[in-house]
Amino acid sequence: MKKLINDARAVVDETLGGLAAAHSDILSVSFEPRYVARRGAPIAGKVALVSGGGSGHEPLHVGFVGRGMLDAAVPGAIFASPTPDLVFAATRAVDGGAGVLYLVKNYTGDVLNFETAADFAAGAGIRVESVLINDDVAVEDSSFTAGRRGIAGAVLVEKIAGAAAERGDDLDSVAAIARRVNASMRSMGVGLRAGVVPYSGEPSFTLDDEHIEFGIGIHGEPGRAVIPLEPADAIVDRLVTAITGDLPFVAGDRVLLLVNGLGGTPLSELYIVFRRAAQSLVERGLAVTRSLVGSFATSLEMQGVSITLLRLDDELLELWDAPVHTAALRWGC
Amino acid sequence: MKKLINDARAVVDETLGGLAAAHSDILSVSFEPRYVARRGAPIAGKVALVSGGGSGHEPLHVGFVGRGMLDAAVPGAIFASPTPDLVFAATRAVDGGAGVLYLVKNYTGDVLNFETAADFAAGAGIRVESVLINDDVAVEDSSFTAGRRGIAGAVLVEKIAGAAAERGDDLDSVAAIARRVNASMRSMGVGLRAGVVPYSGEPSFTLDDEHIEFGIGIHGEPGRAVIPLEPADAIVDRLVTAITGDLPFVAGDRVLLLVNGLGGTPLSELYIVFRRAAQSLVERGLAVTRSLVGSFATSLEMQGVSITLLRLDDELLELWDAPVHTAALRWGC
16 A cells, blocks of 8 residues: 555645645635534525535535535545534534534445434524435445445535525525436446545555456445446447436437546546547537546546536536636636 | 556657647647647737747646747657757747747756747748746856756746736847746745656666655756655755745745646645745745746656745736636636
8 A cells, every 4th residue: 555644544634724725715614523614604595505414525425515505514434424413513513503404425324424414404494405415327236335325426416405505595496406407417437447445555456457347336335247347439439328328318319528537547538538528429429518637526546537417507517607716616706 | 567558659749639628618729730829829919928948747838828928838758858849830820029038947958959040930921929937046156057946936937027027028028027037036946756758768867765866957857965764744844944045035925836746646645845945934034925836847747846935026926926827727717
């Protein structure tokens, strides 16, 4: 294991220490209890968005705290859900009186812990709504999941729901928009080489030099099949076919295309993937109206990529374009 | 070799194809001759900035084409300088009549080819100034270099000089600011594991699991020494000591701290490095006034990091904060 770390048990806290030092204009970090909050939170009268989950997926979710996106993120240990008391502490810290929306990737631990935190919040008189994110079409049930997994599509839900909260929508409206985004998007990924989990020093999966995991999860958990390594275009075609066939996306749809690196994939390869995905969508009659290329929902230094497609309407487009100011996503005034 | 590519010889063109498809609002790509130009270029009366160099370092330089930064980038083959005719073609395409500034990382091939292109431009009546970027303190001469190498500091020169050109400075003034940035910054990196060059299928260097290359170049070329892998904080302290001692940076200086991933390093590790670097600078009495964390000047999927420190004054700070709209760096209105 070759990593730029100190103590494996300190990886999450030291990452947050760096995040706080680099972005004190955007966010602040509470270490005990551990959560990341938007600078200036709570914001009176604004619906607060809280997400979280295991660490090791950076910038997800801590890099998306800030204006126009999340009010708080609650990072657990590497690949481990944050406990309910931490989610509740973050909830209390950012509630501005208009209620709190939980954005929860569909993993059993996260679902359970955010549910328990919502109970704590109800007991404290804070209204909470929860939206499940389950964009990964690869498998129905998996190592840590009943139903479909939530992967990089979380970034799109957080951005768009965050913009809705920022413009002053109430809790039910923001929750409805988050559910609409989740219902309008599909994702799938492939893994070429695993990341190494700091605590164990072990790779999250093993593959020989000639195979890839088609439909990999963001913890290295299995997808649909181990298949031979193919040229990028063939791999992309498999992913696009699986994704577009699922919603289904149809000719005339305007879509946002997210090509997401899993941590150890160079940007050049992400653009090679984007090129073929965009070609393939155009051939199907879809209009690639917005794009995002980069490593946003990762799995340590895993080599691989996921593709997410979101069907846009005028409102989602306007919310996507709205200003955002976070460590990992930033545009607009 | 496990990569998301098609034909190894098509990597650069297909990367640019994806870049063009994803960012048609920002840039356009010419494939024959090959260069990337800012959308709307040439801009009459504005000094045009042109950079370039071998590919494999993405987003450098192609991801920095756009408003407030570069007017054109000229990517060569992987780790190979672009030929003079390509640099000249880009020069002609973006010259708006106020002259063209070449920003050239100090590698023998780049220096020679940009010089020849400047001769072509002079013959065509286009005034060109060149600024050499040589921020890497690791070694004086190296595999491809006489004098010091140019590495991630190029991003800072391009951003700040780009802002000066955008506000209407003339060619001599923009060149002077670019030289001031170069003279006010120092960088150094470490490599843990090499990237694999697509053409050859070979790693750019080899190291066992217990060692790192201290002072590595962005082509995997040797630095000062191969040393045992240490905790991140110890490695960062070595880098910060080498960098701060060189300018030298002194107590009271305001600095911009860039922690740059080399392509295969997860963001969490970059923040762990940032945390210690910022601590160490504060202990030396420096004020970390601006920060940038991410993978901006890479070496394929190399695992490693570089640190760049820029001494700020009021004008450089204002130019750094000015709006920028490129594929890889974006902020402001």
